[in-house]
Amino acid sequence: MDLLMIPGPVQLHERIIRAMARQMIGHRTKDFSEILEYCTEMLKKCFGTKHDVFIISGSGTAGMEAAVASFSKVRRITCIDNGKFGDRFVRIAQRYTEVDALRFEWGTSIDLDAVEMSLAEGSEAVAFVHNETSTGILNPAKEIAKIAKKYDALVIMDGITSVGGDEVKMDEWGIDVAIVGSQKCLGAPPGLCAVAVNERAWEFYNERCPFYLDLMAYRKKAKDLQTPYTPAIPLFFALHEALKIIEEEGLENRIRRHRTMAKAVREWAKALGLELFPKLNEYSAYSNTVTAIKMPNGITDRELRGGLREEYGILVSGGQEHLKGKIFRIGTMGNVGRREVIATLAGLEDVMRRKDVIEGSALDVAMEVLASKTQK
Numbered sequence: 539m540d541l542l543m544i545p546g547p548v549q550l551h552e553r554i555i556r557a558m559a560r561q562m563i564g565h566r567t568k569d570f571s572e573i574l575e576y577c578t579e580m581l582k583k584c585f586g587t588k589h590d591v592f593i594i595s596g597s598g599t600a601g602m603e604a605a606v607a608s609f610s611k612v613r614r615i616t617c618i619d620n621g622k623f624g625d626r627f628v629r630i631a632q633r634y635t636e637v638d639a640l641r642f643e644w645g646t647s648i649d650l651d652a653v654e655m656s657l658a659e660g661s662e663a664v665a666f667v668h669n670e671t672s673t674g675i676l677n678p679a680k681e682i683a684k685i686a687k688k689y690d691a692l693v694i695m696d697g698i699t700s701v702g703g704d705e706v707k708m709d710e711w712g713i714d715v716a717i718v719g720s721q722k723c724l725g726a727p728p729g730l731c732a733v734a735v736n737e738r739a740w741e742f743y744n745e746r747c748p749f750y751l752d753l754m755a756y757r758k759k760a761k762d763l764q765t766p767y768t769p770a771i772p773l774f775f776a777l778h779e780a781l782k783i784i785e786e787e788g789l790e791n792r793i794r795r796h797r798t799m800a801k802a803v804r805e806w807a808k809a810l811g812l813e814l815f816p817k818l819n820e821y822s823a824y825s826n827t828v829t830a831i832k833m834p835n836g837i838t839d840r841e842l843r844g845g846l847r848e849e850y851g852i853l854v855s856g857g858q859e860h861l862k863g864k865i866f867r868i869g870t871m872g873n874v875g876r877r878e879v880i881a882t883l884a885g886l887e888d889v890m891r892r893k894d895v896i897e898g899s900a901l902d903v904a905m906e907v908l909a910s911k912t913q914k
């Protein structure tokens with residue numbers, strides 16, 4: 539079995555695997571309601587919200603579509619695309635309303651002036667990806683929300699690879715709707731997603747949204763601590779355990795751990811002369827949950843990632859779409875730690891060294907970062 543160092547699905551903690559191996563329970567029982575209640579309350583903390591959180595049986599994209607479609611009573615929505623998942627927002631939103639697609643070269647930062655112009659020209663909502671997993675860039679959520687506020691626009695944020703692994707303060711930042719997927723920083727298996735929704739978002743509610751993804755149905759049933767349709771019960775057992783692990787670790791500690799792991803990967807790469815893929819500006823940052831590195835000269839994607847997998851049983855991700863072969867991505871999310879990070883970097887080094895792509899080792903650099911507990 540491969541060690542998964544990809545940006546989801548992530549390696550499962552043993553406790554989470556065991557949590558799923560049990561008999562089904564009725565979903566209209568107090569037993570299930572207690573699980574749903576705990577998961578909802580813990581997810582609120584991860585989102586940084588006091589408002590509602592609805593859990594849907596479906597992957598992260600179901601959450602993106604539920605958010606966009608349920609709140610699509612807008613003349614136009616601005617969708618920011620500087621990576622694959624931003625592009626997904628464009629393509630989802632086009633099915634429900636008029637879209638102003640702000641496209642930036644993948645891997646580059648968002649131009650906030652362009653966002654402002656689009657809103658000034660009449661968009662009533664903006665959708666963007668906080669942590670763009672496809673390029674390893676952290677987009678400026680707070681700044682985008684601030685601009686949107688000037689125009690009273692609805693703010694929808696894909697927090698799928700930031701919630702539970704990096705700082706997200708939905709209420710404080712002014713985000714109206716945010717989404718998380720189970721198989722990323724939360725450390726659970728794939729198949730569940732959650733959408734956090736504040737009161738203001740309901741002004742944009744469109745009752746002609748897809749039946750299964752209609753968040754109003756989730757809201758009605760949430761009052762009885764239930765889901766509208768049969769939930770993926772084994773995945774709820776798993777999510778419940780995953781969130782207990784987060785509670786035990788402490789969200790602050792967890793965020794610090796994620797930041798430390800990503801920093802270790804970045805410092806390691808730089809020390810070896812490898813180039814990080816994102817082009818930052820003063821508002822963007824490197825992702826704290828996934829690191830995208832340019833494919834060095836002298837080795838192919840197949841040789842690098844294939845070699846790592848065959849010889850070490852470790853899986854890292856390649857580039858998506860036109861970035862295929864041009865970058866590779868190391869996920870450091872969920873319940874992995876020093877051991878997994880060091881094994882991954884050591885394996886990558888070995889494969890690259892044997893192709894004369896790098897000289898020497900930078901594991902000491904990574905270890906030094908990983909050993910620092912005060913990393914912010």
Ligand SMILES: *Cc1c(COP(=O)(O)O)cnc(C)c1O
Binds near residue numbers: 546597600728
């Ligand atoms: C993984 C991911 C998604 C899509 O999630 P699925 O679970 O594959 O549907 C959306 N947005 C981001 C930022 C992601 O990383």
